[in-house]
Amino acid sequence: EVQLVESGGGLVKPGGSLRLSCAASGFTFSTYNMNWVRRAPGMGLEWVSSISTTSRYIYNADSVKGRFTISRDDAQKSLYLQMNSLRAEDTAVYYCARGVGLLPYFDYWGQGTLVTVSS
């Protein structure tokens, strides 16, 4: 059974940093592109970042470029999102999602981790 479990969310002040993790199981992690998608309160889904197998290709939404960094550790079957210079508008539930294709659709999702940016 495919499982994706996010962790690392919490309350952080504007300008602060946070690192999200996603632990994967039930599939061969190294052979899939992986992604982060978020949903702000009362809003719809927003794609954040994607990383290909071997980390060769990385894509980021304009809203997070220069502030967020996606990475992966295939030995640990884990996906990460380093979030710096956080803003109030980054407040959201962040989902880890397995991708199909390089610029993918998402066939499995984690339950999400809540990030709240507030003073």
Next chain:
Amino acid sequence: EIVLTQSPGTLSLSPGERATLSCRASQSLSSTYLAWYQQKPGQAPRLLIYGASSRATDIPDRFSGSGSGTDFTLSISRLEPEDFAVYYCQQYGSSPPLTFGGGTKVEIK
């Protein structure tokens, strides 16, 4: 950036009725690279349809997708109580950013 516009914003229907949800793209999508997701409160999104019309694993056949170019439709033939949720379309496969529509809420009338 490809903008996806979903309509209506809210659909009020009774169990057993047919639901028809629309997703319109600001430019033609290559190779019908459109997916549909369902999300219920407090839950992760679930993939329903990819490639505009292919059902994902374990998705009931009352869900169907159609369309090409700029106009796409998700149909639910007979609404079950568990189908009341928010539905999103998403375009993929072209240059970033990947984008989602704003969502359609299907609520009980």
